[in-house]
Each structure stands twice: as structure tokens, then as C-alpha cells.
Amino acid sequence: MRETVVEVFSSLQGEGPYVGYRQVFVRFSGCNLRCHYCDTTESFQYDKAARIEKSAGSGQFNFIPNPLAIYDLAGYVNQLLILRHHSVSLTGGEPLCHTSAIKELAPFIEIPLYLETNGVLVDELNEVLSLIHIISMDIKLPSSTGQDYFSSHRRFLKLAAHKEVFVKIVLSNQSSQGEFAEALSVIADVNKSIPLILQPVTTHDEREKLSTTKLLTFFEMALECLEHVRIIPQMHHLLNIL
Template sequence: MINIVEVFSSIQGEGLYVGTRQVFVRLAGCNLACTYCDTPNSHHTVKNALVERTPGKRDFAQLPMQFSIDNLARHINSLLAVPHHSISLTGGEPLCQAKMIAELLPQLKAPLYLETNGTLFQQLALVLPYIDIISMDIKLPTVTDKPYWQEHKEFLLLAARKNVFVKIVVTGKSQQTELQQAFELVASVDHHIPVILQPVTPVNGCEAVLPDVLLFYQEKALTLLNDVRVIPQTHKFMGYL
């Protein structure tokens, strides 16, 4: 069985593929506790999962959160009646259920897009053959309880075998030294990997980053990397799921 929070069709609001139509499969569970987390439901065992019946209509059915692989694949594929760019596996941290995902993915009928916090590299190896695009976060130590530099490096080395981009959420508390370390980490794997600097959407009392500071960070990144873009969470100001 696989634990699911919600399944629905919407617009990708973040990163390199912003604006594309995706089926979102939000999996339960996460191995981190970021200060700005906007999906706290993903951390707890929810009683019921919300599963959209018609793509984009928000006609959710409440179903028990534990799905068999075959049943979940059927729900996801039914939303592909409308053309979609890809299926986004998101969370929480999808790789917390990597073994189950590896069984699910061969049954899905659209390209597969993994949104991940970029720390569970051994679990990534289990699903990598099935994944088309990876949106990998680098988590700065100021938003997690400890640094994950080594895990991120191992993860990116594997992810670079696929179409990968890196996303770094920047807050008012981010430090230049940790951002510099993140840029150097990406450059050490491949300086062509696109990097998205995402100004934090202030939640949980999280402090926003000032525009001139963000521009300064982008300038620093561009001395090491070819493609560095600043993109906020667009679905938040559009009011989309």
C-alpha cells in the first residue's frame, strides 16, 4: 500500500516548468522539517486522501489514504483524459515511499516529474530509471535542523543522469556563505544545471528576502553557473492548489 494525501490536476507553480499542466500526486511523509513548509498535512497521517474525479473541477472524493498500487495508478491515469505535460510526484518527500513508487511508476501513462528535497539519494536510485524530470531542492542549513551538503552532492550526482534543475528557497535569514556553498556544489557537478532562486512565500513567521539581496545572490550564482533564474511560487498569488 502507498500513503497519499491528494491527487488533482493543476498548474505547476514553481521552477523551470512553471505554467505547465500536471497531475499532482502528493505523497504522505517527509524526512525534514523546513521552517517555511507549506504542506504540513504531508507530515502527518491524514485519515482520508482527496482525489479529484474530473481534471481541474475540484470534485474531490474522500478516500482512505492507503491505496493499492493498481488502484492509485487507475485514479491518476483517469485524470489524463485532459492532455497533461507530466505527472508530478510531490509531498512531503515522495522518496520516503520509494519502493512503492518504483512499483507505481511503470503503470503511469505520462512523463514523470519528481519534486524532491534532494536528500534521499539511495532511495532516488530505486526510482531513477522511471523518472523524466527532477526538481531537486537544495535546503540551506538556516531552514533545516542541520546541513545536508553531502546528501545533496550524492543526490545531484545521480540526478544529473536525467533532466534535472535545482531549486533553492531563499529567506530573509539566508546567509551568503550557505548560498555560495550551494552554488559551488551545483557547479562542481555541472555548471549547465539550471538553478532557480525562489524567494520564500512568508508563512509560519518566515522572513521574506529583500529584492536587492536576491539580485545580489543571483549575480553571485551567475559567476559560477550558466542559468540562474528568480521565480516565486506563482500558484500562491493565482490562488491555485
């Protein structure tokens, strides 16, 4: 089969507990949500060509016409894996919009697969769960998307808990304590020991930025009901990496 891919490159994981690990990223196109703070909106459009990094860390790219044959995609990934990496990150957009491609790609990859997902597509997760080693699951607050996805998040997390999983919540000045409390109950009801990462939104818009006081209030709330809670901001911008 063939799949539309935005880019394949080597970089460092910039979010969550695996921050700083070297990964090869496969960015799929398209997303089922529209978060107001999204920083990968370029992945929503159909790209005529995929950006494929020539060698790991070179920052130089070939542009290969989309859609890519999965066999070729696997070749591009493995070419970067000549250097040592921790895992291959399936990201987007929303990678679970591409389960057929993931199923076909997985057998070619010999290191762990790390899924970065918005945590909504339950049936799709079920399709690929056996192939995935680590799940980075977002819980999207209604203030981020304009929709309430708690019911889907609950079912998704129950399924994801069969694997190594952590939850990430992006917090902005628009986040409310009521919706945050509901997100906490989703996690606590599945397993209080699932790690939760609070990630302050990365933005230049001063109205969106979260104050430290508000961030620490959310932190205290989370510590009341979960065992492993950390505040970890996005690191890409600090390190000026992809």
C-alpha cells in the first residue's frame, strides 16, 4: 500500500518523560481534531511530497512524491536508524488515522514504536495496540478543542493501559479547574499510577500563556489524586530543534 507522509527525520523527543531521547519521527498527515494551540497545522494538508532527511541530524532533505510505498517508507526510516536511536515516533497530525500503514510498516522496524496520539480513536488503537511499545496519550480539554472527548479518552486509556502509557495535558490560560478535574478522574479511574505530564502551552500570545500561579494550582490538584505528576514544558523551542 501507499501512504501520504509529511516528513521523516531524526531528532530528539521534545515532550514528556522521554524528553531528550533520540528518535526517528514519522509524521503522518491529517488529524481528526482541531486544537486551538496546534503547532503542526502543516500536517493537515495533503503534501505533494514527503520531506525525507538525507542522513540523521543532517537537516538536509530529499522531497519524494506522495503517497509513499510503505516498503520505501520503511527504507527511509531504517536509513536514519544506522545511527543509534531510542525508538521510532509515529506522530502527526494523528497517526491513528493511518492504522493500515502502521500495520504494514511495523514489521520492518526493529526498535520500539512510540505512538504520539490525541487519545480519541479507540477502535484504531485496538487495531495496532500489539505493535506499539510506548503510548504518549493526550487528554484534550474541551477548552482546547471546543468538544468534550472525556468518554472516548476514558475508553482509550483503559485500552492503552495494557501497554506502557503516560498522559499529557496541555494547559493554557483558557483551561478551567472543572475540566481539569474531569481529566484527572479519567486517569485515576483507570490507574492512579499512570504518569501525568502537565505541559504549559507554547505560545507567543500573552493572552494564552498560563501563569505560574495557575500552573501550580493545577499541579496541586493533580498531586491530590495521582501518584506520578510532573510539569515538563516543550523542549524543541529551547533547543531550537525540529
